[in-house]
Amino acid sequence: MKHRTFFWFILPTLSAMILFIALPIVSVFLQSLFVQHEQVLVVSESCGPFGCKESTKVDLEATEKLREEAPMGQYNGLGTYINRSHLAFAEVGNAWGSTTTFGEFWDQVFDLPFYNALIFTLTYTAIVTPLVLVLGLAIAIGVNGLPKLMKGPSIFVSLLPFLVTPLVGSLILFWMVDGDGVIGATIQLIFDDPNLSLKASTALTWTMLIVYGVWHTLPFSFITFYAGLQTVPSDTLEAAQIDGASKWQRTIFVVVPHLMPLVSFVTLMLLMDNFRVFEPIVSFSAEAHARSLSWIIYNDLRESGNPLYGSAGATSMLTIIGVVILLTPVLIRTWRDFNRKAH
Amino acid sequence: MLLKKLITAGALTSLMSSAAFAADCGPSGQSIRILASDFPAIHAVAGTAEENCAAAAAEFSRNHTTEARQIMNAALTPNPAEYTSVIVANSTLTQLMNDGLVRPLNDLIEKYGQNIPDNLKISIDGNVMAIAFMANSQHLFSRTDILSQAGIDSVPGTYDEVVAAAKAIREAGIMEYPIVMNMKTGWNVGESFNLAFLAHGGEFFKPGSAEPSVNSAAGVAALETLKSLVEYAHPDHLTQASNETQGLWEAGEAALGIMWGSRGSPILDDEGSTEEVTSNTVLSAAPSVEPGGVPGATLWWDGFTISTNVSDSEAEATFAALASALTAEMVAANNDDAVWLLDGFKPGPAAAGVSATAQGGAAPYPMLPQIGLMHNALGSELTDFLKGDESAEKALADVEAAYTTAAKEAGFLSN
Numbered sequence: 023m024k025h026r027t028f029f030w031f032i033l034p035t036l037s038a039m040i041l042f043i044a045l046p047i048v049s050v051f052l053q054s055l056f057v058q059h060e061q062v063l064v065v066s067e068s069c070g071p072f073g074c075k076e077s078t079k080v081d082l083e084a085t086e087k088l089r090e091e092a093p094m095g096q097y098n099g100l101g102t103y104i105n106r107s108h109l110a111f112a113e114v115g116n117a118w119g120s121t122t123t124f125g126e127f128w129d130q131v132f133d134l135p136f137y138n139a140l141i142f143t144l145t146y147t148a149i150v151t152p153l154v155l156v157l158g159l160a161i162a163i164g165v166n167g168l169p170k171l172m173k174g175p176s177i178f179v180s181l182l183p184f185l186v187t188p189l190v191g192s193l194i195l196f197w198m199v200d201g202d203g204v205i206g207a208t209i210q211l212i213f214d215d216p217n218l219s220l221k222a223s224t225a226l227t228w229t230m231l232i233v234y235g236v237w238h239t240l241p242f243s244f245i246t247f248y249a250g251l252q253t254v255p256s257d258t259l260e261a262a263q264i265d266g267a268s269k270w271q272r273t274i275f276v277v278v279p280h281l282m283p284l285v286s287f288v289t290l291m292l293l294m295d296n297f298r299v300f301e302p303i304v305s306f307s308a309e310a311h312a313r314s315l316s317w318i319i320y321n322d323l324r325e326s327g328n329p330l331y332g333s334a335g336a337t338s339m340l341t342i343i344g345v346v347i348l349l350t351p352v353l354i355r356t357w358r359d360f361n362r363k364a365h
Numbered sequence: 366m367l368l369k370k371l372i373t374a375g376a377l378t379s380l381m382s383s384a385a386f387a388a389d390c391g392p393s394g395q396s397i398r399i400l401a402s403d404f405p406a407i408h409a410v411a412g413t414a415e416e417n418c419a420a421a422a423a424e425f426s427r428n429h430t431t432e433a434r435q436i437m438n439a440a441l442t443p444n445p446a447e448y449t450s451v452i453v454a455n456s457t458l459t460q461l462m463n464d465g466l467v468r469p470l471n472d473l474i475e476k477y478g479q480n481i482p483d484n485l486k487i488s489i490d491g492n493v494m495a496i497a498f499m500a501n502s503q504h505l506f507s508r509t510d511i512l513s514q515a516g517i518d519s520v521p522g523t524y525d526e527v528v529a530a531a532k533a534i535r536e537a538g539i540m541e542y543p544i545v546m547n548m549k550t551g552w553n554v555g556e557s558f559n560l561a562f563l564a565h566g567g568e569f570f571k572p573g574s575a576e577p578s579v580n581s582a583a584g585v586a587a588l589e590t591l592k593s594l595v596e597y598a599h600p601d602h603l604t605q606a607s608n609e610t611q612g613l614w615e616a617g618e619a620a621l622g623i624m625w626g627s628r629g630s631p632i633l634d635d636e637g638s639t640e641e642v643t644s645n646t647v648l649s650a651a652p653s654v655e656p657g658g659v660p661g662a663t664l665w666w667d668g669f670t671i672s673t674n675v676s677d678s679e680a681e682a683t684f685a686a687l688a689s690a691l692t693a694e695m696v697a698a699n700n701d702d703a704v705w706l707l708d709g710f711k712p713g714p715a716a717a718g719v720s721a722t723a724q725g726g727a728a729p730y731p732m733l734p735q736i737g738l739m740h741n742a743l744g745s746e747l748t749d750f751l752k753g754d755e756s757a758e759k760a761l762a763d764v765e766a767a768y769t770t771a772a773k774e775a776g777f778l779s780n
Contacts, residue, residue, distance in 0.1 A: 061777050065573050069486070070484075070487045070497060072664045078573060078574075085776075107771070201599075219599075325552065
């Protein structure tokens with residue numbers, strides 16, 4: 023293809039990507055470098071149905087003047103990135119100096135909001151991704167081997183978890199694991215402990231979120247692999263069969279290598295999705311035990327009634343960097359495959 | 366006596382209804398757009414305003430949403446603003462005032478609010494910024510039948526009595542977890558801390574500044590109080606907010622509760638619960654630290670504001686319409702939906718808790734510009750202590766550190 027033709031082909035996609043992906047990221051990055059102006063506080067007297075009280079308020083005129091002079095706010099450089107809510111260099115340094123064992127050190131580090139969220143996010147990603155890959159492939163192979171009549175209904179049923187909106191799906195599960203719910207009561211019965219609660223312990227909450235994550239994303243890998251299975255060449259399979267390969271050997275040495283490009287694709291998608299885990303934490307009310315990077319961003323923007331755009335921007339940038347680091351090995355692999363095929 | 370009261374109320378009602386009939390709706394042909402929370406009392410006020418003045422206005426729209434707090438600043442910032450009025454509460458008024466989005470109402474009151482009593486005018490340095498019409502606070506709910514089964518004859522008045530009663534109920538084998546409280550991580554757990562903190566006489570900030578002062582003796586005492594209470598609350602308490610605690614109460618699975626007064630009426634009505642629960646539920650003042658001390662509660666009001674960024678005639682019409690709704694007639698028709706601060710309100714059993722808490726001298730929820738950041742820091746950092754992972758001092762130090770970081774970014778503390 024001529025470079026000129028290629029350029030015109032790619033132009034619509036490229037401009038959409040710049041407009042909707044690149045520019046917002048640049049904007050978020052710029053916002054993360056600034057903090058708000060000083061709010062000029064003045065002492066005032068506030069009165070209401072419950073009496074009068076000395077209080078403070080924002081001096082609007084003075085604050086407005088500051089805002090007009092520099093609409094972006096005060097330049098803070100990378101200050102937001104290294105403060106206590108994010109990478110917390112000073113606090114980590116303190117923890118390193120003031121503790122004697124690694125256990126104590128990590129205890130203090132994981133008490134900091136960013137690292138606390140990072141450890142859950144990484145654990146979730148590291149457990150959910152491989153489980154979904156392996157189980158998805160297993161279900162796809164299983165469904166592929168079913169008689170024709172059963173295939174349609176079983177594909178439909180296997181896709182169901184994906185059709186349920188994450189927020190609704192996790193809310194339903196949240197009610198089911200309640201002590202009065204179907205799953206919760208059954209678990210109490212099995213372990214003969216009427217006070218057992220999945221919501222009250224950190225380990226059980228994490229397990230619950232991970233099980234939910236696997237349940238919810240499994241259909242995605244299943245349907246992708248199922249589509250891939252339709253393209254496995256039957257002559258190669260027959261040749262392997264004639265060579266005396268068992269069903270298991272055919273799966274491992276013929277089917278899986280054939281599906282490898284798909285495995286890379288599914289891994290990429292799962293890593294990105296899982297690293298941004300958010301909805302289940304809100305619907306499971308799991309904030310006491312598990313917080314993720316996306317949850318921190320949500321909390322900064324929503325909960326205080328005073329959105330912390332800089333802080334949310336910084337966490338967003340750190341999340342993007344985290345995703346890039348996680349994806350690098352997969353991307354390198356894809357790149358090598360591509361080069362090998364090209365030459 | 367009762368008859369006399371009724372007759373006076375009736376006379377007042379008829380007087381007011383004739384006033385409402387000729388409601389002064391201000392300039393006609395204006396557009397009135399109201400943003401408000403979504404509960405019955407707010408519907409009553411905004412709905413009455415619509416009935417009175419929709420005919421005179423060119424447009425009358427109401428948006429009732431639980432997300433009002435999240436969208437109001439963005440909706441009021443452009444000129445002209447999306448809404449001419451937002452119905453707010455203590456904490457949300459400061460959120461609007463911080464950005465200068467609501468206007469002083471003094472001249473409008475002169476014109477249309479002659480009958481509004483002074484105590485309903487929320488004024489800051491003499492500028493009236495909102496007109497309150499109802500009150501709310503947290504307080505104690507007790508099941509008297511279960512208390513007497515456990516050998517306790519009177520409703521507990523202090524935190525120690527609440528804990529002792531819960532202990533007696535557990536030891537009598539009636540309930541393992543008799544206490545319910547809104548302890549859901551986030552806003553709710555922060556608010557529960559505020560209650561105990563104010564009861565212990567705590568101050569959130571050093572006077573006149575935005576420097577935090579929650580890591581104090583009062584803060585530690587408040588956390589110890591909370592811990593002693595949740596000892597008797599269901600292990601899932603960190604996931605429970607108003608809807609869950611009300612559900613537990615109505616299911617008869619709790620005997621002592623610290624819940625919102627606005628839940629009193631839904632609990633006491635004949636829906637969602639049994640006769641056994643409703644007839645034995647008694648609402649009383651929030652518990653205090655010492656007998657007769659400050660009740661552990663924050664007093665809230667709900668009231669209406671007028672946007673800065675709308676034309677003066679729209680502002681006038683909106684104010685006149687909402688002011689016309691604050692009548693004894695409206696109160697009489699919706700008596701049990703709220704603890705009204707208006708004339709004609711007849712406090713029923715559902716209002717007893719809020720009244721007693723207010724009379725006991727509970728503090729209003731602080732109207733400070735930076736309180737939202739503090740509340741958020743409390744909500745996210747205190748769970749480590751309640752889970753038993755941290756000491757009270759460490760949790761409060763974390764709160765102050767988290768608050769300071771956020772307050773620096775928001776410009777309340779200098780870098």
